[in-house]
Amino acid sequence: MFDRKRRGGEEVQTRFKGDERKYLHLTMKRLEGPILLGLLTLFGLGYGQGPQVTGQISGVVQGPDGAPVTGSLVVVTGHSGPGAVSFAGRAVTASDGTFQVTNVPAGTFTVCPYVLRNIDLLSPCLYDARPTITLTTGQSATMSTMRLAQGYRLKIHIDDSVGKYSHAIAAGKQVGLLVMVSVDGSLPLAAANVSTDLRGMDKEIVVPFDRDVKVLLGCHGVNVTDENGNAVPRSDIRYGGEQYHYTPIVYRVQRRMTAPIVRYTVVDVD
Numbered sequence: 001m002f003d004r005k006r007r008g009g010e011e012v013q014t015r016f017k018g019d020e021r022k023y024l025h026l027t028m029k030r031l032e033g034p035i036l037l038g039l040l041t042l043f044g045l046g047y048g049q050g051p052q053v054t055g056q057i058s059g060v061v062q063g064p065d066g067a068p069v070t071g072s073l074v075v076v077t078g079h080s081g082p083g084a085v086s087f088a089g090r091a092v093t094a095s096d097g098t099f100q101v102t103n104v105p106a107g108t109f110t111v112c113p114y115v116l117r118n119i120d121l122l123s124p125c126l127y128d129a130r131p132t133i134t135l136t137t138g139q140s141a142t143m144s145t146m147r148l149a150q151g152y153r154l155k156i157h158i159d160d161s162v163g164k165y166s167h168a169i170a171a172g173k174q175v176g177l178l179v180m181v182s183v184d185g186s187l188p189l190a191a192a193n194v195s196t197d198l199r200g201m202d203k204e205i206v207v208p209f210d211r212d213v214k215v216l217l218g219c220h221g222v223n224v225t226d227e228n229g230n231a232v233p234r235s236d237i238r239y240g241g242e243q244y245h246y247t248p249i250v251y252r253v254q255r256r257m258t259a260p261i262v263r264y265t266v267v268d269v270d
Helices: 015-028 036-041 165-170
Strands: 003-007 010-014 055-062 073-079 086-092 099-103 107-114 132-135 140-142 150-157 176-183 190-195 200-210 213-220 222-225 237-239 242-251 261-269
Touching: 055 073, 055 107, 055 132, 073 099, 086 099, 150 176, 165 261, 176 200, 176 222, 200 213, 213 222
Parallel strands: 055 140, 150 261
Antiparallel strands: 003 010, 055 099, 073 086, 073 107, 107 132, 150 200, 176 213, 190 200, 213 242, 222 261, 237 242
């Protein structure tokens, strides 16, 4: 039932890790698994790649200023045609930002670059239309220049200084908190956990500038107020077999603005 973590000399129990994994699975499914497939191939676990060697896809990845992005993981995924097998290929960009994925069969594929070293650069596959390319048999094709967008790190803090949520977890009560972010109405992505202790938790996610960013807090068995002291309203949304209550807070951060910290406070538990 519980996952135990030790932070700052204190052991903290957290629940609903299964729900978070289910949500992340749905998120990966939405993206058609480009990151997952890339990691599988990165570690030598092929994903049904057909035996026929037909062509290649090449291109260049740049940052928002047009400078080449070195060390970006480029994942190529797709289906090689009716009745044919799936394909997953990957490459890492060179010092000039170029990449080349070989052994690509005929078909239509998505090509997604992901930055592993600087998470403030956003792949177009996260919040925009995924770049695609179609190959005929034996064709070698070059992608249009793929440019990563500059993002900002949105931070979310949930204050539990009184310890009501952490004490409820320790007592085995059915409680849980989920934080998700949607950009311009897209399906939400889960915010990553940065730290958790007996006084609260911090989460963050990188999102684009000049876009409507909606923060969704899911509460199960927890009464929470937002940064203005308003109670988080309840609704009839169920997730992972449990009922969660979502409240949206919308931000639009311009490039010269300081990114906000979204703050919530745990008031009580059911």
